[in-house]
Amino acid sequence: MYDEDTVQINSHASRIGLKGSEAMTANTDVIYRLEYGTSIDGDNATFSNRDTYLGVVNKQFGEFRVGKNQSSLARIDNVVVNQGYWDNLGQTENESEVVNALNMADSARINSSVIWTAPKYEGLPLQLSAMYSSDDANGNDNAGFGVAMLFDQGTGYTAGIAYDKDQNIDGEIIRGTATVDLGKYMAAPVTLGALYQVGDYDGQDKDEKGLVVSAQMGLNNFARPAAVYAQYNKTDNLNGFNNVDSDQIVVGGKYFFKDNIIAHAYAGVNNADNVGYTYNTGNQDPITNEDIFATSNGDAQVVVVGTGLEYLF
Template identity: 70%
Template sequence: MKKLLLATAIAALSVSAANAAPTVYGKAFVAMNYVNAEADAEYNYSDINGNVVYSYSENVDENTVDINSHASRLGFKGSEAMTANTDVIYQLEYGIDVSGNNRTISSRDIFLGVNNKQFGEFRAGRNQSTLARIDNVVVNQGYFDNLGNNDMENDVVKGLNMADSGRINSSVIWTAPKYQGLPLQFSAMYSAEDQEEGKDDGFGAALMFDQGTGFTAGVAYDKDQNIEGDIVRGTATVDLAKYMAAPVTLGALYQVADYDFAGSKKEKGLVVSAEMPLTNFARPASIYTQYNKTDNLGGWDNVNSDQIVVGGKYMYKDNIIAHAYAGMNNADADGSMSSSEPGFLATYRADAEVFVIGTGLEYKF
């Protein structure tokens, strides 16, 4: 009898330890990119009489082949029951550079929280802002894999697209439980003042509609999180294969960013995308295209950019994916912004062009 009790206790401890063990996951994505970037930029800060108080200019001419790591990461995540209705949840995710160009480990999503069947999920730590909760439109991979900054080291040609969703330090995000099976997912976020980055308290919210019929729609808002100011974002996607004989998924995103600093204009951004699976391959494959347009980039009047990317991917296995893509971004700037100091004016003139062809291999584990 004692041996049976001991065996039962050991089995129970083993199950408990297994439940508490974290899941180790990650991905390595390495690509070879041919990059041709040219830019001429000039910034002047003048008084009302046109006298230049401060001036800055830079010329960029890069023509190179780079080996880059794109969003490679290593993470640990898991959960453990506290009560019958509540679990502790956690995630520790770190960005790594597989190419070795940057040997610094960066923090990505890092949080500790609870998930309650009645009250929803709470995460506290470093979280993606609520804007990301509705972002299912971006199809770009590799070098152009987001809305905002690309991988250029030079600041003149680095940020050539609209403000993007980022990870917010000292933040709490709540995901509400679904109400009576309605196809709506609501999230709300609060972030504490970040003195290191000069950010005030911020907040955000997002609502996503998805009833599993091939159509989704989302709207999100944040204040003083990704920028000093407000961002409103709306998205919609439709899988045409659900409605007609056209195996294409279309997506559209529209965003308005209203910066707080004096003299700024509202930045307006548009993204449209399309992805189509290919059926004449032994393994799953697809091709895609995405167009980005940004007006009043960074809040500067008459600073605009256009970007077009085409690409494809082939899945040797579910976790081994080959990528190929090509894209170009053109930015044209002849803008101005009045200063918070009366009688002063900032002007910015620049022309930038970035052309990239890349191919890479992604491995997930």
């Protein structure tokens, strides 16, 4: 097995870009966004494409975005509170080694996609989204699609449900979420959230089942806004493989020096059982002289303690 202790300087989700809109008619605007991720620590390529789209928004017909869009699964993802290294739901690859997936499948940005957001109607507290992606955006030559609906009437609780096919995985995902802001009902500045998801992978015998439970509490005894949070993730049958399971627990906090300058601190551990990994045998092919790799199964543990500073501009 692989074992490593290291100190890293990382740039999590740093990005730069531009977005805006311009009126076409009294009821229709053109909208655009060009966003690139950047690694300020220099570990990765200077720029990587993120959300990039051109679209229109109309008061009667809603909003259409065409380009590279975050999938409709993300439209109901208001449960995850983790930050920094742990700011992910799944498909986490430990950069240098070992684990292919530590958590359930998550929403990703989908190439060659169109996403529609329904207009909001007075008295109907629903956000409805639908998405289509062409068959060149996934690995099975099937066009993908997804739908999502979030109920939020501004009274302190939300509920969401989403369906995704051949977009984030080769297969189907069903996700449900719920949150409640206890501060709306009692003297407790706590927000609770839960997410449950089932992923049906093509060619696999087992469904991947994932659960996320989170809590975040605002702190009122500081000069500026601050909060602490905790989140638990549990996934059974990672990537559809039987008895490949993981558990993750993270605690952390954040402090707002200003609205756009935020300090973060967090600690977490992820344990995964029976995961597949690839390793170098130390031998070479006698004909090609290339290294020979082998695969095996084993347990993996990732422990991360981190701190950082976030600047929004």
